[in-house]
Amino acid sequence: MNISTATNLESSALSLSDVFKSFDGSPVLRGVNLTLKKGAVMGLLGENGAGKTTLLRTALGLLKADQGKAAVFDEDAWHMSAHNKQRLGYVAQTLDCFHWMTVQELFTYTGAFYENWDANKAQKLANKLSLDTTQRIDKMSIGQRQQASIIQALGHSPELLVLDEPVASLDPGARRAFIKELIDINLDEQTSIIFSTHITSDIERAAADVAMLKSGKVVYQGAIDELKEQVVRLRLESESNLPDVSLDPYVLNHKFEGQFGRLTVKGFDVKSLDIWEKELKAKVTVESLGLEDIFLELNE
Amino acid sequence: MNPYLAIIKRDYGANGAGTLWLPAPIFSVLFVALMTWGGTLVGWDTQAWYFWGLTLLCTYRILCDLDLSHAHNLGVLAPNYKAYQFNYSTSLVFISSVMSCGVFADSWYEFFVCLSLFWLFISLMFFFVKKEIWKLAYFMILGAYVLINIFWMISGEIENMFTFLPKVYMSAWSILSIPIVGTFTSCVCLVVSYKSFLVARKHYLQPQEYNSDLAPITWKKYGETAHSSKLLLLLNAKWSSTSWGRLESRILFGLNLGRHQDLVYLGLFGAKTHGGLLKFIFGFLLLILLLPMLFMTSINQEAALIPLCIFMLFYLVVICSVISLEWITNRKMIFELWLFDTSKSRTRYMLKLAVLFVERIARVSFLSCVVFLLLATIISGVKGFMVVGIVAFLGISLSLLLQMTYVLFVTLKVKNTGWLRYPTVLFTGINFVGWLSVVFFSFHQKFYWGLFLAIGLALVLCFLSIKYWCNYDKELVT
Numbered sequence: 216m217n218i219s220t221a222t223n224l225e226s227s228a229l230s231l232s233d234v235f236k237s238f239d240g241s242p243v244l245r246g247v248n249l250t251l252k253k254g255a256v257m258g259l260l261g262e263n264g265a266g267k268t269t270l271l272r273t274a275l276g277l278l279k280a281d282q283g284k285a286a287v288f289d290e291d292a293w294h295m296s297a298h299n300k301q302r303l304g305y306v307a308q309t310l311d312c313f314h315w316m317t318v319q320e321l322f323t324y325t326g327a328f329y330e331n332w333d334a335n336k337a338q339k340l341a342n343k344l345s346l347d348t349t350q351r352i353d354k355m356s357i358g359q360r361q362q363a364s365i366i367q368a369l370g371h372s373p374e375l376l377v378l379d380e381p382v383a384s385l386d387p388g389a390r391r392a393f394i395k396e397l398i399d400i401n402l403d404e405q406t407s408i409i410f411s412t413h414i415t416s417d418i419e420r421a422a423a424d425v426a427m428l429k430s431g432k433v434v435y436q437g438a439i440d441e442l443k444e445q446v447v448r449l450r451l452e453s454e455s456n457l458p459d460v461s462l463d464p465y466v467l468n469h470k471f472e473g474q475f476g477r478l479t480v481k482g483f484d485v486k487s488l489d490i491w492e493k494e495l496k497a498k499v500t501v502e503s504l505g506l507e508d509i510f511l512e513l514n515e
Numbered sequence: 516m517n518p519y520l521a522i523i524k525r526d527y528g529a530n531g532a533g534t535l536w537l538p539a540p541i542f543s544v545l546f547v548a549l550m551t552w553g554g555t556l557v558g559w560d561t562q563a564w565y566f567w568g569l570t571l572l573c574t575y576r577i578l579c580d581l582d583l584s585h586a587h588n589l590g591v592l593a594p595n596y597k598a599y600q601f602n603y604s605t606s607l608v609f610i611s612s613v614m615s616c617g618v619f620a621d622s623w624y625e626f627f628v629c630l631s632l633f634w635l636f637i638s639l640m641f642f643f644v645k646k647e648i649w650k651l652a653y654f655m656i657l658g659a660y661v662l663i664n665i666f667w668m669i670s671g672e673i674e675n676m677f678t679f680l681p682k683v684y685m686s687a688w689s690i691l692s693i694p695i696v697g698t699f700t701s702c703v704c705l706v707v708s709y710k711s712f713l714v715a716r717k718h719y720l721q722p723q724e725y726n727s728d729l730a731p732i733t734w735k736k737y738g739e740t741a742h743s744s745k746l747l748l749l750l751n752a753k754w755s756s757t758s759w760g761r762l763e764s765r766i767l768f769g770l771n772l773g774r775h776q777d778l779v780y781l782g783l784f785g786a787k788t789h790g791g792l793l794k795f796i797f798g799f800l801l802l803i804l805l806l807p808m809l810f811m812t813s814i815n816q817e818a819a820l821i822p823l824c825i826f827m828l829f830y831l832v833v834i835c836s837v838i839s840l841e842w843i844t845n846r847k848m849i850f851e852l853w854l855f856d857t858s859k860s861r862t863r864y865m866l867k868l869a870v871l872f873v874e875r876i877a878r879v880s881f882l883s884c885v886v887f888l889l890l891a892t893i894i895s896g897v898k899g900f901m902v903v904g905i906v907a908f909l910g911i912s913l914s915l916l917l918q919m920t921y922v923l924f925v926t927l928k929v930k931n932t933g934w935l936r937y938p939t940v941l942f943t944g945i946n947f948v949g950w951l952s953v954v955f956f957s958f959h960q961k962f963y964w965g966l967f968l969a970i971g972l973a974l975v976l977c978f979l980s981i982k983y984w985c986n987y988d989k990e991l992v993t
Binding site for chain 2: 272275276277278279293294297298300301303305307312313315316320323324325326327328329330
């Protein structure tokens with residue numbers, strides 16, 4: 216089978232199945248299952264210390280999974296071939312080495328290892344992000360280093376782009392420009408993208424899918440729209456005090472105060488509205504939530 | 516750009532012109548040319564040993580470079596990066612060893628024997644490339660090699676002294692000079708080294724976890740990581756040291772004067788006493804130095820002091836360079852530590868810092884001197900005590916005064932910390948050799964007023980530098 220045929224048969228760009236990873240006996244990933252489809256854009260959300268960086272590093276074979284399987288283009292990430300490495304771009308949280316190089320030297324150095332490195336593309340991206348390529352890396356701000364790191368990962372037009380908190384150090388303008396660039400790359404080149412961030416608005420803007428990581432486990436993976444339909448807030452208004460009912464496991468959070476109350480429900484179905492109204496003897500209004508609220512509710 | 520060219524450019528950029536391995540072959544050629552032109556200051560054999568030593572040092576550097584593949588993301592994720600790095604490092608060792616053996620050998624036969632032995636040694640080092648233990652083994656072998664050379668050089672002049680190891684070496688070499696033995700040994704060595712390189716390559720190309728801690732200091736923004744970890748240590752009030760660590764610091768360095776409880780001390784130097792590996796290596800080398808004496812029935816006491824004094828000088832230059840560089844690189848912490856200190860004024864705070872530095876460097880120097888003094892007394896009795904005790908103590912005291920003047924001044928004034936490494940080591944060497952020579956000749960020639968003048972000058976310079984340091988009211992260059 217030739218390479219192009221094999222490429223077409225790949226089921227996913229990146230996948231993790233039942234992956235465990237611990238450091239010095241402290242578990243960080245506890246059975247993670249995650250799949251990034253080819254051509255999809257996924258945002259990875261999680262609290263500090265939830266294991267986002269470890270997840271991404273394990274997914275790429277930078278770290279070895281204690282248990283389970285991490286795959287890139289259906290190939291074991293730990294033994295990734297040079298061919299698949301050519302198709303991969305990675306942006307780490309910080310660019311912590313090569314401080315003595317100028318940005319241009321960094322691009323030339325990186326380009327030496329990639330067959331399809333496009334120096335013109337790297338220069339154009341630098342111009343777009345107003346990055347001076349003659350500047351030394353150790354003289355640059357953290358945000359500028361991050362921009363250099365992003366271009367470093369894009370210069371060889373990867374088919375899979377993995378970004379670990381790429382916008383954390385960028386100013387709002389640069390952040391918007393970068394998100395727009397991500398969308399363009401995805402639309403123009405069908406690049407699969409996964410990026411971790413704390414900024415939910417960026418995920419809403421750039422990604423169609425989201426994965427939420429909590430205490431080393433993926434608690435949700437799917438389309439953002441579906442998530443918004445499934446997790447909603449119900450506002451209750453009754454003529455008498457609301458009864459102290461036993462709440463089913465789909466209720467993430469509730470607060471009752473006299474005749475008024477609110478419930479955050481997971482796996483909501485419009486058909487169940489009547490049941491809620493009858494059970495609580497109250498008028499129920501459905502309120503949709505933003506991604507940030509959903510994230511907070513799921514992490515409650 | 517070609518990947519190999521990219522790696523050369525990377526390393527040249529990281530380590531600058533002073534990088535050891537890259538210009539080593541060039542240095543070798545220049546050195547040969549210079550020595551040939553300048554007459555016979557040193558014999559060809561000595562030159563050859565010099566090149567071989569240089570190659571050994573280069574090899575260490577090259578082996579360290581192999582770790583770089585796992586120290587950054589690109590090393591793990593770029594296609595074939597590790598293969599390029601391995602081929603590149605091996606090629607450098609090959610070029611360097613061929614040049615060294617070429618200079619060393621008087622004939623093709625010698626060249627062949629030397630090269631095969633050398634490759635065997637290097638290939639075994641490559642084989643253990645993923646184990647930390649090789650560094651320790653490497654330094655021990657290198658140290659033994661250096662000492663053998665010192666013995667060899669001085670054994671011609673000093674009868675019945677330290678000829679044990681050179682004799683062993685010469686015996687081994689004379690056996691290899693027999694063509695059948697030499698050829699057979701070389702062939703075996705070449706086959707073993709070839710196989711060993713192949714196994715090492717396979718072993719090296721296996722996947723390994725990314726670990727940014729493996730990056731050498733020249734790869735990080737100078738001192739960045741060390742400072743941040745020290746600051747974290749400082750902010751974490753519940754810092755702890757192991758019982759063994761405390762015991763070790765008390766026994767070996769003593770005179771901690773409660774500094775380990777001082778936040779500023781902790782912020783500057785961390786919880787560890789430095790140079791555990793360094794102490795171990797020097798202890799081992801000292802043992803090698805003294806070992807031949809056990810096999811001797813009579814010792815030329817006067818002559819025995821010479822290698823001991825050379826060794827002591829070498830040790831002091833290394834340890835003082837390390838402490839001075841540690842201080843210079845830690846200067847970034849000085850303005851941050853100001854927030855934690857309870858000194859009444861900025862002047863007192865700066866004075867406190869200067870005292871911490873002096874205490875650290877003086878403690879290490881004088882306590883190591885005590886060790887050498889004891890050894891000198893054991894070897895040469897009262898004469899040894901007089902020579903090492905008076906000359907060395909006085910010389911070292913003066914050296915420390917000037918060292919302090921230099922360090923305090925450059926800490927305030929010189930911006931480029933990375934560049935300072937080489938001048939600092941050079942200055943320390945000249946400083947110690949210079950002052951010890953001055954003191955020695957002053958006693959020898961009874962030129963005491965000159966000695967007093969030198970002491971006065973050193974004291975004045977030191978006083979001025981401390982005053983300048985304490986009253987410095989600008990922000991420090993970092």
